[in-house]
Amino acid sequence: MSFLTLKDRVAIVTGAAQGIGYATAKMMVENGMKVALVDMNAAKVEASAGELNDLGGAEAFPVACDVSGMEPVEKMVKAVADHFGQIDVVMNGAGILSAEEVWEIKRADWDKILGVNLSGAFFVAQTAIPWLKKSKHPRIINLASVAGRMGGVGNSMSYAASKGGMLAITRGMARHLGPFRITVNAVCPGPTRTPIMDAYTEEQFADLKSRNVLGRIGESADIAAGICYFASEEACYTTGATLDINGGFWMG
Numbered sequence: 001m002s003f004l005t006l007k008d009r010v011a012i013v014t015g016a017a018q019g020i021g022y023a024t025a026k027m028m029v030e031n032g033m034k035v036a037l038v039d040m041n042a043a044k045v046e047a048s049a050g051e052l053n054d055l056g057g058a059e060a061f062p063v064a065c066d067v068s069g070m071e072p073v074e075k076m077v078k079a080v081a082d083h084f085g086q087i088d089v090v091m092n093g094a095g096i097l098s099a100e101e102v103w104e105i106k107r108a109d110w111d112k113i114l115g116v117n118l119s120g121a122f123f124v125a126q127t128a129i130p131w132l133k134k135s136k137h138p139r140i141i142n143l144a145s146v147a148g149r150m151g152g153v154g155n156s157m158s159y160a161a162s163k164g165g166m167l168a169i170t171r172g173m174a175r176h177l178g179p180f181r182i183t184v185n186a187v188c189p190g191p192t193r194t195p196i197m198d199a200y201t202e203e204q205f206a207d208l209k210s211r212n213v214l215g216r217i218g219e220s221a222d223i224a225a226g227i228c229y230f231a232s233e234e235a236c237y238t239t240g241a242t243l244d245i246n247g248g249f250w251m252g
């Protein structure tokens with residue numbers, strides 16, 4: 001018997017074509033959840049969902065969607081609800097990284113980062129609220145970052161602001177949605193080896209490792225495990241919380 005009850009629950013996972021979102025969708029499907037893999041990379045999300053369906057567990061349903069636009073988000077949530085008939089979990093994983101110096105950031109780049117990472121997360125969750133209200137165990141999970149805790153870790157202020165903002169909306173939404181039993185929690189990964197880190201050099205990885213008490217860079221599955229806990233029925237008494245999964249990179 002599994003310790004966490006995930007079977008037959010329906011999740012929207014954004015940013016699911018690769019990296020942490022994909023690892024989360026995989027862990028969910030392996031544990032019997034039905035998962036809508038949402039990503040702006042249409043070809044890749046189709047292929048990723050295909051891989052998960054080949055595992056022979058529960059169903060993976062690909063939806064191409066840019067979470068920074070209202071119309072695509074509304075269409076995506078409707079497509080998932082029409083397909084599965086329910087939505088129990090929203091996991092906001094879609095995100096983009098930037099690394100400009102404070103004095104170099106252009107307004108358009110700032111708006112783009114905030115538009116995807118923060119506004120995208122908020123409006124995906126908001127659009128799903130009518131469905132979450134009907135769920136027996138409704139969950140919203142925001143994939144923030146240690147950058148939101150520390151004010152950036154070699155990345156730009158726009159990224160840090162978007163992730164700090166996610167921590168703020170996690171607590172605010174938890175407060176406002178508590179009366180509907182919808183829990184809202186955040187997971188804060190430290191540096192994790194995924195395609196988003198492709199631009200990092202081995203020297204930069206070595207530096208990040210040296211600042212980590214467990215002496216290694218995180219893997220996507222390390223983060224997915226925390227997300228799956230929040231998605232489970234058992235996590236019913238945790239809301240407004242932030243789970244730091246970073247190998248001790250940051251201890252507050």
Ligand SMILES: NC(=O)c1ccc[n+]([C@@H]2O[C@H](COP(=O)([O-])OP(=O)(O)OC[C@H]3O[C@@H](n4cnc5c(N)ncnc54)[C@H](O)[C@@H]3O)[C@@H](O)[C@H]2O)c1
Binds near residue numbers: 018196197
């Ligand atoms: N990898 C890390 O070290 C790390 C650390 C802390 C937080 N995070 C956060 O975790 C999340 C996932 O990161 P990852 O490392 O898996 O990155 P990744 O680049 O591997 O995956 C991100 C996915 O999001 C998708 N995406 C980007 N913009 C989108 C949009 N507008 N609409 C829909 N999909 C979009 C991409 O196509 C991609 O598939 C991000 O929010 C990131 O900020 C990552």
